[in-house]
Amino acid sequence: xxxxxxxxxxxxxxxxxxxxxxxxxxxxxxxxxxxxxxxxxxxxxxxxxxxxxxxxxxxxxxxxxxxxxxxxxxxxxxxxxxxxxxxxxxxxxxxxxxxxxxxxxxxxxxxxxxxxxxxxxxxxxxxxxxxxxxxxxxxxxxxxxxxxxxxxxxxxxxxxxxxxxxxxxxxxxxxxxxxxxxxxxxxxxxxxxxxxxxxxxxxxxxxxxxxxxxxxxxxxxxxxxxxxxxxxxxxxxxxxxxxxxxxxxxxxxxxxxxxxxxxxxxxxxxxxxxxxxxxxxxxxxxxxxxxxxxxxxxxxxxxxxxxxxxxxxxxxxxxxxxxxxxxxxxxxxxxxxxxxxxxxxxxxxxxxxxxxxxxxxxxxxxxxxxxxxxxxxxxxxxxxxxxxxxxxxxxxxxxxxxxxxxxxxxxxxxxxxxxxxxxxxxxxxxxx
Numbered sequence: 001x002x003x004x005x006x007x008x009x010x011x012x013x014x015x016x017x018x019x020x021x022x023x024x025x026x027x028x029x030x031x032x033x034x035x036x037x038x039x040x041x042x043x044x045x046x047x048x049x050x051x052x053x054x055x056x057x058x059x060x061x062x063x064x065x066x067x068x069x070x071x072x073x074x075x076x077x078x079x080x081x082x083x084x085x086x087x088x089x090x091x092x093x094x095x096x097x098x099x100x101x102x103x104x105x106x107x108x109x110x111x112x113x114x115x116x117x118x119x120x121x122x123x124x125x126x127x128x129x130x131x132x133x134x135x136x137x138x139x140x141x142x143x144x145x146x147x148x149x150x151x152x153x154x155x156x157x158x159x160x161x162x163x164x165x166x167x168x169x170x171x172x173x174x175x176x177x178x179x180x181x182x183x184x185x186x187x188x189x190x191x192x193x194x195x196x197x198x199x200x201x202x203x204x205x206x207x208x209x210x211x212x213x214x215x216x217x218x219x220x221x222x223x224x225x226x227x228x229x230x231x232x233x234x235x236x237x238x239x240x241x242x243x244x245x246x247x248x249x250x251x252x253x254x255x256x257x258x259x260x261x262x263x264x265x266x267x268x269x270x271x272x273x274x275x276x277x278x279x280x281x282x283x284x285x286x287x288x289x290x291x292x293x294x295x296x297x298x299x300x301x302x303x304x305x306x307x308x309x310x311x312x313x314x315x316x317x318x319x320x321x322x323x324x325x326x327x328x329x330x331x332x333x334x335x336x337x338x339x340x341x342x343x344x345x346x347x348x349x350x351x352x353x354x355x356x357x358x359x360x361x362x363x364x365x366x367x368x369x370x371x372x373x374x375x376x377x378x379x380x381x382x383x384x385x386x387x388x389x390x391x392x393x394x395x396x397x398x399x400x401x402x403x404x405x406x407x408x409x410x411x412x413x414x415x416x417x418x419x420x421x422x423x424x425x426x427x428x429x430x431x432x
Contacts, residue, residue: 003317003406003413017059018107021070021077024057024181028174029072031130036158039065041086046235052372053134055283056182058106062095067117071124079106080114125166133159134175140258179375184384189371190407192284193386197405197416199231199279200286204420207242207277208430211292213269217242218262220275228279237285241276242267244294248274248399250364250392269295272302274401287370287388288417289403296431301348303424306400308349310422312336312356313391313402320406320413322383326367330359333391352395364392370405381408386416 024033035054041064050061054068058079067080079102085094096102102111135154145153149163152171159171185193206227210220220242228236243253244267253274256263267273276289291306293299298306315336319329337357344350355361369375370386381387390403404420406413421427 003320003415016107017057020181021057021108022075024070024178025072025075025077027072027177027181028070028132031072031132031172032124033070033072033132033174033178034159035068035134036156037063037066037068050283052283053178053182056372058108060095060106061283067114069120076109078110078112078120079108080112080117080120083113083115121162121166121169125168129169131155131159131162131169131171132174132178133171134178135173176376176378179369179373180378182371182373182375183369183377184382185371185386189284190384190386192282193286193371193405193407194416196233196237196279196281196284196286197288199228199233199281200277200288200405201417201419202231203227203233203236203240203279204275204277204288204290205430207240207275208290208292208427211242211267211273211275211294211431212296213294214266216264216266217244217247218264220267220273221262224277228277231279233279233281233286235280237278237280237287240278241274241289243274243276243399244268245271246397248272248291248401249394249397250399267294270299272398272400274399276401276403283372285370285372285374286417287374287390287403287405288420289390289401290420290427291399291401292427292431297428298424301346302398304344304346305349305352305395306424308337308340308344308353309356309391309393309400309402311340313389313422316389316391317404317406317413320381320387320389320408322408322410323380325380326377329367329389330365333365334358348396348398352393352400355395356391356393362391362393366390366392383408383410387413 035051037054038051041048048062055061058068064086065082069078081098098111098113133155142157148160149155152163154173155171163169163171203224207220207224210223221240224240225236241253247253247263271294273292273294275292278286312333316329316333319332334357337353341353344353367377368388369377370388385408386405387408388403388405393400405416407416421430
């Protein structure tokens with residue numbers, strides 16, 4: 001069964017933060033799972049953005065700097081709140097305060113001042129507990145390894161202090177396992193993802209129409225950001241990419257996050273653009289992308305290569321369903337590429353097929369989960385999971401990319417981002 005564009009009913013566990021914490025405690029029953037709420041308040045940002053894991057397990061969107069501890073052995077959870085909430089002198093009431101009222105409202109066993117954190121860790125330090133955490137892949141290390149715990153040098157700085165104080169603990173990065181707890185969405189989450197996806201389609205189409213020779217990448221990205229707000233979303237889930245020419249060839253786009261100008265430059269005729277966007281709705285993210293010709297027209301070699309790329313993409317989509325593995329999706333993609341090997345005319349298309357049909361030739365080709373964050377599936381895809389099929393490839397210095405959001409159902413998948421062109425002719429017409 002191929003993907004459908006109509007809504008599908010998906011049975012999913014109606015989880016709330018308390019039930020989510022219970023699942024987490026069962027999954028990490030031999031240790032303590034720790035999450036730190038975001039503590040950075042960026043006056044240049046569009047608003048406070050909560051740590052997605054902290055939000056998922058607490059429902060608290062505006063609590064700054066708190067720490068959540070889920071004790072796997074007891075099944076109980078603690079929220080440690082800063083003694084002096086930020087901006088308290090402005091009269092702004094904190095989202096949550098220590099005490100029984102918050103414990104009842106949040107259905108959590110302990111909501112306390114973070115002065116009690118010392119006693120929490122001290123009382124468990126002699127029990128050989130493992131402290132589980134999720135590493136932020138986009139965060140650069142803040143200290144050299146020789147100043148960090150030799151047992152857990154990858155742990156964040158705030159956790160390093162705990163490890164230094166109580167050396168009996170060992171910290172273990174468990175991001176993939178934690179993300180797996182988020183993978184299957186309930187109906188309320190799916191509704192937010194649908195809304196984010198709908199706004200993202202509008203934003204991508206607006207960005208596509210803004211691309212032309214001489215226009216800066218950032219001006220296109222600004223169109224996308226503005227359109228997300230106009231479409232009713234909470235801006236973008238992450239700053240969009242309108243990466244042209246060599247900037248579209250992975251892994252170069254990643255460098256944009258470490259540069260003040262975001263790799264900005266004017267787009268040139270003949271180049272291809274990686275247009276990768278996502279609007280946000282109630283913390284849930286959209287994600288969608290296309291390869292777009294700056295001039296509004298693919299040249300003959302690009303057109304043939306893109307046509308084959310789209311055919312392989314559609315073959316991969318046809319494999320999406322409950323129980324399928326990512327490797328099986330790649331096999332469908334690869335088989336379709338090889339089917340075109342004898343008929344490919346251009347050298348670009350022939351090089352592409354030879355490179356893209358083997359896994360090592362497309363190291364950034366991926367299927368990822370999409371909810372509060374983007375993660376990697378663990379094991380076969382599951383019904384009720386929202387994923388993005390995202391083949392990322394390059395050949396002879398040109399980047400090719402296509403991405404949609406899908407909801408996995410029993411016998412296939414539901415396309416959550418319909419209405420976006422695929423073929424070269426459709427993309428050219430949309431740009432007109």
